[in-house]
Amino acid sequence: MIVFEDVSKIYHIGDAEVHALDHASINIEDGEFVSIVGPSGSGKSTMMNIIGCLDMADSGKYLLDGLPIEDYSESELAKIRSKKIGFIFQNFNLIGNLTAEENVELPMIYQKVPREERKKRVEEALERVRLSARKKHKPNELSGGQQQRVAIARAIASRPSLFLADEPTGNLDSATGKEIMKLFHELHEQGNTIVLITHDESVAEQASRSIHILDGKVLDDRESAKWQIPEQRNISDEVELSMGKGRNIQDENEMTAGRFQKAITFGGRKKVRP
Numbered sequence: 321m322i323v324f325e326d327v328s329k330i331y332h333i334g335d336a337e338v339h340a341l342d343h344a345s346i347n348i349e350d351g352e353f354v355s356i357v358g359p360s361g362s363g364k365s366t367m368m369n370i371i372g373c374l375d376m377a378d379s380g381k382y383l384l385d386g387l388p389i390e391d392y393s394e395s396e397l398a399k400i401r402s403k404k405i406g407f408i409f410q411n412f413n414l415i416g417n418l419t420a421e422e423n424v425e426l427p428m429i430y431q432k433v434p435r436e437e438r439k440k441r442v443e444e445a446l447e448r449v450r451l452s453a454r455k456k457h458k459p460n461e462l463s464g465g466q467q468q469r470v471a472i473a474r475a476i477a478s479r480p481s482l483f484l485a486d487e488p489t490g491n492l493d494s495a496t497g498k499e500i501m502k503l504f505h506e507l508h509e510q511g512n513t514i515v516l517i518t519h520d521e522s523v524a525e526q527a528s529r530s531i532h533i534l535d536g537k538v539l540d541d542r543e544s545a546k547w548q549i550p551e552q553r554n555i556s557d558e559v560e561l562s563m564g565k566g567r568n569i570q571d572e573n574e575m576t577a578g579r580f581q582k583a584i585t586f587g588g589r590k591k592v593r594p
Contacts, residue, residue, distance in 0.1 A: 322348040327380035329366050340366040342536035353508040355516045355527035363536040364517045372484050373397045402431050406475030410487035412467040414459040421455040424474045445473035465496035486517040
């Protein structure tokens with residue numbers, strides 16, 4: 321269970337203060353499929369970083385499974401990031417010189433999963449995303465949709481119960497985006513918690529509940545109107561400046577990717593509290 325109580329996060333850019341989250345409160349039950357939706361720079365990726373224990377709030381409370389996040393030790397948080405949470409990003413974050421199966425296996429090496437068990441999980445995960453035939457291919461030999469499926473397989477292989485997906489269809493055409501969303505529905509039907517970050521309302525409404533956020537504030541929290549995957553437009557890349565706040569969305573994605581790499585390799589978390 322995920323609970324935010326009046327969570328705030330401030331970034332300092334030069335002499336300016338950017339309130340990425342402004343007294344945000346949310347509640348996500350285990351097994352829910354929830355979208356967090358808002359325009360570029362609204363604070364939704366910051367919210368995901370805090371949920372994923374990749375960043376810390378400056379004020380307010382974040383309770384994970386009933387405990388304040390401050391009550392977890394660094395080793396416990398590293399275990400949560402590597403085993404409880406599966407991260408999926410817009411830019412895939414695959415290692416270019418590794419094959420699909422090697423990319424899926426990589427986090428489990430750092431988790432010290434025995435080799436035979438790793439191989440078994442890799443095969444199972446690639447089969448689930450229907451990509452077994454491409455397991456020997458490197459990222460530059462795969463389409464965008466195939467790369468995202470590898471990223472999902474990498475998350476699946478660690479057997480998390482919570483999937484955090486930040487704009488997972490953002491670099492894909494509409495048809496491929498539908499395929500990726502079908503995978504999330506399948507994961508949800510198996511009892512997993514899905515938290516989907518998006519700027520696209522047609523993607524957001526595929527979750528059972530949508531939390532709308534703007535300028536760091538939660539505007540509303542409501543059940544989505546429909547569950548089936550709709551006919552939808554292409555989802556464009558986000559490259560504009562973040563709501564005039566001086567943060568480029570591509571830079572923000574790269575920062576998030578860097579935190580993810582640090583989390584799976586060293587178990588580290590960026591400390592931002594004074």
